[in-house]
Amino acid sequence: MRDESGAVIRLEDYRPTDYLIDRTELDIRLDRHATRVRATLHLRANAAGRPSAPLVLDGDELRLISLAIDGRPAAPDAYEASPERLVIHAPPASPFTLTIETEIDPTANTKLMGLYRSGSAYCTQCEAEGFRRITYFLDRPDVLSVFTTRIEADRDEAPVLLGNGNPVKAGDAGGGRHYAVWHDPFPKPCYLFAIVGGRLDKVADTFTTMSGRRVDIAVYVEPGKAGDAAYALDALKRSMAWDERVFGREYDLDVFNVVAVSDFNMGAMENKGLNIFNDKYVLASPETATDTDYANIEAIIAHEYFHNWTGNRITCRDWFQLCLKEGLTVFRDQEFSADQRSRAVKRIADVRVLRSQQFAEDSGPLAHPVRPRQYREINNFYTATVYEKGAEVIRMLRTLIGEEAFRRGMDLYFDRYDGTAATIEQFLSCFAEASGRDLGHFALWYEQAGTPTVTARGHYDPAAKVYRLTLTQATPPTPGQLEKSPQVIPISLGLVGASGADIPLSPPATEGHAPGVFVLDGPSATLTFTDVPEKPVPSLLRGFSAPVRLEIDLEEEDLLVLFRHDSDPFNQWQSAQTVATRAILRAVAGDKRAADHRMADALRHFLAMRAASDPAFAAQVLALPTEADIAREIGHDVDPDAVHHARRLVKAEIGAALGDELAELYGRLTTREPYTPDAAGAGRRALRNACLDLLAAGRPAEGEAFALHQFRDADNMTDRFAALSVLSHLPGTARETALAEFAERFRDNALVLDKWFSLQAMIPETGTLERVRGLMSHPAFSMGNPNRVRSLIGSFAMGNLTQFNRPDGAGYEFLADIVIALDARNPQVAARLLTAFRTWKMLEPGRRALAEKALRRVAETPGLSPDVADISGRSLS
Ligand code: ARG
Ligand code: ZN
Numbered sequence: 001m002r003d004e005s006g007a008v009i010r011l012e013d014y015r016p017t018d019y020l021i022d023r024t025e026l027d028i029r030l031d032r033h034a035t036r037v038r039a040t041l042h043l044r045a046n047a048a049g050r051p052s053a054p055l056v057l058d059g060d061e062l063r064l065i066s067l068a069i070d071g072r073p074a075a076p077d078a079y080e081a082s083p084e085r086l087v088i089h090a091p092p093a094s095p096f097t098l099t100i101e102t103e104i105d106p107t108a109n110t111k112l113m114g115l116y117r118s119g120s121a122y123c124t125q126c127e128a129e130g131f132r133r134i135t136y137f138l139d140r141p142d143v144l145s146v147f148t149t150r151i152e153a154d155r156d157e158a159p160v161l162l163g164n165g166n167p168v169k170a171g172d173a174g175g176g177r178h179y180a181v182w183h184d185p186f187p188k189p190c191y192l193f194a195i196v197g198g199r200l201d202k203v204a205d206t207f208t209t210m211s212g213r214r215v216d217i218a219v220y221v222e223p224g225k226a227g228d229a230a231y232a233l234d235a236l237k238r239s240m241a242w243d244e245r246v247f248g249r250e251y252d253l254d255v256f257n258v259v260a261v262s263d264f265n266m267g268a269m270e271n272k273g274l275n276i277f278n279d280k281y282v283l284a285s286p287e288t289a290t291d292t293d294y295a296n297i298e299a300i301i302a303h304e305y306f307h308n309w310t311g312n313r314i315t316c317r318d319w320f321q322l323c324l325k326e327g328l329t330v331f332r333d334q335e336f337s338a339d340q341r342s343r344a345v346k347r348i349a350d351v352r353v354l355r356s357q358q359f360a361e362d363s364g365p366l367a368h369p370v371r372p373r374q375y376r377e378i379n380n381f382y383t384a385t386v387y388e389k390g391a392e393v394i395r396m397l398r399t400l401i402g403e404e405a406f407r408r409g410m411d412l413y414f415d416r417y418d419g420t421a422a423t424i425e426q427f428l429s430c431f432a433e434a435s436g437r438d439l440g441h442f443a444l445w446y447e448q449a450g451t452p453t454v455t456a457r458g459h460y461d462p463a464a465k466v467y468r469l470t471l472t473q474a475t476p477p478t479p480g481q482l483e484k485s486p487q488v489i490p491i492s493l494g495l496v497g498a499s500g501a502d503i504p505l506s507p508p509a510t511e512g513h514a515p516g517v518f519v520l521d522g523p524s525a526t527l528t529f530t531d532v533p534e535k536p537v538p539s540l541l542r543g544f545s546a547p548v549r550l551e552i553d554l555e556e557e558d559l560l561v562l563f564r565h566d567s568d569p570f571n572q573w574q575s576a577q578t579v580a581t582r583a584i585l586r587a588v589a590g591d592k593r594a595a596d597h598r599m600a601d602a603l604r605h606f607l608a609m610r611a612a613s614d615p616a617f618a619a620q621v622l623a624l625p626t627e628a629d630i631a632r633e634i635g636h637d638v639d640p641d642a643v644h645h646a647r648r649l650v651k652a653e654i655g656a657a658l659g660d661e662l663a664e665l666y667g668r669l670t671t672r673e674p675y676t677p678d679a680a681g682a683g684r685r686a687l688r689n690a691c692l693d694l695l696a697a698g699r700p701a702e703g704e705a706f707a708l709h710q711f712r713d714a715d716n717m718t719d720r721f722a723a724l725s726v727l728s729h730l731p732g733t734a735r736e737t738a739l740a741e742f743a744e745r746f747r748d749n750a751l752v753l754d755k756w757f758s759l760q761a762m763i764p765e766t767g768t769l770e771r772v773r774g775l776m777s778h779p780a781f782s783m784g785n786p787n788r789v790r791s792l793i794g795s796f797a798m799g800n801l802t803q804f805n806r807p808d809g810a811g812y813e814f815l816a817d818i819v820i821a822l823d824a825r826n827p828q829v830a831a832r833l834l835t836a837f838r839t840w841k842m843l844e845p846g847r848r849a850l851a852e853k854a855l856r857r858v859a860e861t862p863g864l865s866p867d868v869a870d871i872s873g874r875s876l877s
Contacts (some may be wrong), residue, residue, distance in 0.1 A: 039098075150180070188315070219259075232277075500561065569617060
């Protein structure tokens with residue numbers, strides 16, 4: 001156990017290290033229970049540090065076997081070693097070496113940080129602070145070292161031995177063992193270190209870079225699964241080409257390897273030249289992966305690859321700067337996916353995620369700035385705020401300074417900071433220089449937590465032909481930040497005339513900005529548009545130009561004008577969502593016929609016009625706001641059951657009103673063409689399945705029959721699972737039979753069974769908690785595997801609003817039990833599960849009290865990990 005005094009780490013306390021480690025030589029002899037690691041560190045005093053300070057190296061659950069200083073065994077009084085620290089009291093004159101031998105047990109490593117076993121392989125995860133579980137080190141991102149790694153293992157057990165950088169040597173080590181030496185010429189922080197050893201299959205290819213260098217690329221998977229890695233390899237090649245074309249970034253080593261493992265705490269990891277992935281984001285075949293899985297694989301392969309420049313070549317000075325690499329890299333992967341698929345649909349999907357994850361986080365007790373100022377446990381800051389809001393901040397920056405200046409700023413950043421550990425200030429300075437603008441005020445986006453609300457009020461003066469739009473902003477208080485200042489909010493907008501066309505804007509933009517971009521940087525401002533020939537409908541926040549809540553007093557008719565005509569597809573979709581949200585809110589308030597006919601008429605018209613030409617977009621329009629969206633809209637004293645019933649009512653009304661059209665469209669979209677995972681096919685499937693879902697809500701008997709047929713008839717997982725998902729909401733024998741058939745058909749595929757666990761955990765019925773408990777003893781379930789835990793327990797806690805929030809509190813108590821039990825084994829995954837309570841304060845008083853009680857029980861459990869102690873503590877604050 002790490003000795004955890006619960007110390008708070010603060011950004012303002014940053015100071016450079018006293019020592020640097022120029023070179024690191026590792027000799028790792030893999031063994032299931034007793035892996036020996038010999039590290040030779042080439043150290044020198046840091047001119048920016050304190051002279052002759054003791055050297056304090058980080059450790060975590062380490063056992064020191066031997067220590068030599070400058071090649072000679074260290075005297076016992078020269079140092080002090082504990083599992084979490086190695087202190088050299090008076091290091092010799094600079095430069096000097098330390099040779100440290102440690103022994104670790106990868107099999108006992110259930111935290112999945114450091115070196116551990118996944119299946120029959122050895123692998124590592126070092127970000128954020130896992131390297132200190134392998135050897136004593138200055139485990140912080142501003143210590144950059146050149147690593148040479150020798151890996152030795154039983155040849156039978158681990159014929160494949162992979163490390164960072166380029167392979168330099170391999171051979172026999174005697175006694176049935178062999179070795180490989182890898183050298184990474186690029187100095188890197190130890191969180192980017194990785195090795196893999198095991199019996200693995202691979203798919204391989206080559207990529208020729210823009211300057212003509214040949215790179216050997218490969219994806220390694222468990223034996224027998226190579227066929228399912230082809231799509232990941234293809235996505236990797238497309239990512240490499242895209243980063244050259246769009247950002248001018250070329251790959252820099254001779255090899256690039258991706259390894260898929262089945263036990264992984266997060267999504268994937270960008271270790272230099274050796275990305276390690278949760279196999280969920282690598283393995284795909286038409287029979288086992290949905291279109292969404294394919295899109296996620298493409299995005300995450302790209303994300304980790306893009307880190308090679310944004311994260312690895314330029315890393316973070318300290319963990320407070322995490323968004324420097326994560327927000328920027330999410331922005332880059334979003335742009336990549338937008339270019340590979342439909343830009344509008346991608347934007348809608350990204351905003352859905354932003355709102356459901358980040359807005360939820362930002363409005364509760366776990367709210368924090370994109371660049372936090374303090375933390376107790378850094379692993380708890382790999383959040384939607386750092387990642388997704390971090391990406392929105394980059395997107396706003398590009399909107400504000402324009403695409404060309406943005407690209408110049410990126411070039412300058414790569415040029416100036418390559419090979420360094422940088423800060424947000426250094427990053428922003430490049431864009432200030434490239435654009436000639438002062439970004440001081442803009443930088444507040446990194447410092448201030450909370451989602452700003454922008455309120456818009458319009459007034460048209462027909463005599464003067466003037467339209468005035470008054471915009472005001474306010475950000476609610478968040479923990480530790482009670483007073484908020486106005487931020488720089490780019491608002492892309494248009495004025496839509498009765499014909500549906502945009503009215504030319506005069507002025508066209510806030511001075512110095514692209515057409516249609518207006519900047520609100522004070523508490524309020526009034527925009528005055530002249531020569532406006534008719535009363536316009538304002539289309540604000542086009543493309544979701546800023547991560548804010550928009551409040552505008554548009555009439556239903558105005559929203560429907562935007563839905564029909566807005567030239568901005570995002571706002572078309574948004575206006576349909578807003579109309580639906582209002583209908584559901586009316587139903588929550590007791591209105592029995594909430595979805596009025598105008599909405600159904602508009603949808604009918606829309607489907608007639610757009611279903612054929614833009615099915616992926618149409619599918620997004622047909623997908624109603626989620627229960628969580630509605631709950632956030634209500635904001636306080638939420639009764640999840642009321643939200644559920646209201647949404648169900650509106651969905652049934654729309655499904656019934658459009659029944660004929662939906663059935664007809666469903667039939668028309670049914671094809672016998674073989675499955676391909678491309679965007680066009682995915683769009684058609686998405687629309688067809690959205691039709692099925694709505695139809696089943698409006699005409700359950702017909703929907704069930706269609707769904708059952710589709711479930712049995714499908715030749716791909718997208719359609720099969722969509723059908724099962726529709727059936728899962730229709731209680732009865734058809735559902736239970738289909739669930740049983742699915743489990744039998746895929747009993748050997750853990751990733752597919754995860755879908756099956758997840759779907760059942762999200763059934764909005766009182767029996768679900770018992771079902772989930774029962775599934776915990778299913779042979780395929782294991783508390784040791786993060787994917788299993790997330791699909792069953794995570795889906796229940798995060799994806800089942802009514803059942804997690806049961807009025808009797810049983811959902812809360814269940815999650816508390818799980819978190820306490822899991823904490824001893826894997827604190828990171830336990831802490832992540834516990835964030836399901838992040839919105840507890842907006843519940844009605846009865847549930848609020850029960851949620852608080854469960855949270856307190858967790859918080860008061862003795863011996864909690866820092867991870868869970870931090871989340872429970874902040875959740876209660
Ligand atoms: N840097 C990884 C990414 O691509 C995330 C790794 C986080 N892991 C952790 N244990 N905190 O986003
Ligand atoms: Zn990342």
